[in-house]
Each structure stands twice: as C-alpha cells, then as structure tokens.
C-alpha cells in the first residue's frame with residue numbers, strides 16, 4: 001500500500017479508477033475525478049508496475065472524513081487488497097483526530113464495508129440511473 005507520488009503513478013491510479021468505476025457505464029475519461037482530488041489522501045496497491053487497487057479519503061469537517069472511489073482490478077478482487085486499502089485510508093484520518101467516516105457504497109459493495117465495521121444509515125443516490133448507493137458510517 002502506498003500513496004501515488006509521481007505523475008506516472010497518478011496516471012495509473014486514475015486509469016484504474018476510470019476503468020472500474022466509469023468505463024463500464026460509458027463515462028468519458030475525466031469523469032472519474034472531482035474537485036477535491038488535490039486535498040485528498042490517495043492510496044494504491046501495486047504489483048511490479050501495475051496498479052491493482054485504489055481508494056481515496058478526504059475531510060468533510062474536523063470530525064468527519066469520507067471514503068470515495070474504492071476499486072480493485074477484476075482478477076485481484078476477493079484477495080484482501082480492498083480491505084488493506086480501506087485500513088490504510090482509515091489510518092491516515094484516524095491519526096488526524098477524525099471521529100467518524102462516511103461513504104456512499106454501491107449496492108454490490110455494502111457487504112464489504114459491513115465486514116469492515118460500517119453500517120447503513122440511509123438510502124443514497126442512484127448513479128447513472130441504475131447503481132443504487134447506500135450511505136454508510138463507521139465511528140472510530
């Protein structure tokens with residue numbers, strides 16, 4: 001687990017985010033980013049020079065952090081990489097005194113987050129007209 005540092009590393013980091021979270025729904029390159037990238041902490045998992053997992057966390061307030069854009073390359077899912085990325089993100093904000101973490105989980109990932117101590121607090125938005133999201137929270 002490491003933070004992308006170089007331009008090349010960030011390129012591969014965003015490439016995987018786009019490939020896993022935007023491309024299957026025909027969303028253009030660039031749609032995988034938002035206006036908070038610069039103030040966020042980014043974590044990626046890699047094997048040799050291939051990025052196989054990504055995740056991001058940012059602050060909504062002093063007390064609240066938000067995890068976004070978690071994705072693990074298809075052939076690597078279910079092997080613990082997502083869990084390690086999530087732990088690394090949580091560790092970064094816990095050190096800075098955050099009280100709780102929120103996220104909007106895709107329906108298919110709710111079980112993953114539950115295993116890591118998150119609970120559903122509300123029904124959230126529908127992405128691209130078809131991917132139901134659930135607002136989840138974990139108190140630290």
Ligand SMILES: CC(C)(COP(=O)(O)OP(=O)(O)OC[C@H]1O[C@@H](n2cnc3c(N)ncnc32)[C@H](O)[C@@H]1OP(=O)(O)O)[C@@H](O)C(=O)NCCC(=O)NCCS
Nearest residue numbers: 070071072077078079080081082083105106108109111112
């Ligand atoms: C969700 C995702 C990031 C999880 O990463 P991963 O590397 O596959 O997860 P891990 O292997 O670390 O799984 C950790 C635990 O959660 C469980 N788990 C993973 N996905 C699950 C699911 N959909 N439902 C229930 N449990 C799940 C695993 O069984 C594992 O439990 P264990 O440690 O007791 O065996 C990954 O599957 C993914 O990229 N999915 C597609 C993109 C996506 O939906 N991203 C989330 C956007 S909110």
